[in-house]
Amino acid sequence: MTEYTEAQIIKHALAYYIQRPDADKEDLKQECRLLNKYVEKVVRLRKKHRISEEIEKAWEKREHGKILRDTK
Secondary structure, three states: OOHHHHHHHHHHHHHHHHOOOOOOHHHHHHHHHHHHHHHHHHHHHHHHOOOOHHHHHHHHHHHHHHHHHHOO
16 A cells, blocks of 8 residues: 555545544544644645546545445
């Protein structure tokens, strides 16, 4: 698994986790700071590896579909 893939997974997991209804405000502050770090990391890696946003969106759709197929 590449560093970019790992960062994307963590970014998406944090974004989902932050939306939980019973989240404490202090926890949310820390989690949002961490999420922002991963958003920045993904952007940095995207630039480093010259990944366009269209390619990234296509990759995410493909990976999401693959994950759903693999879990059945």
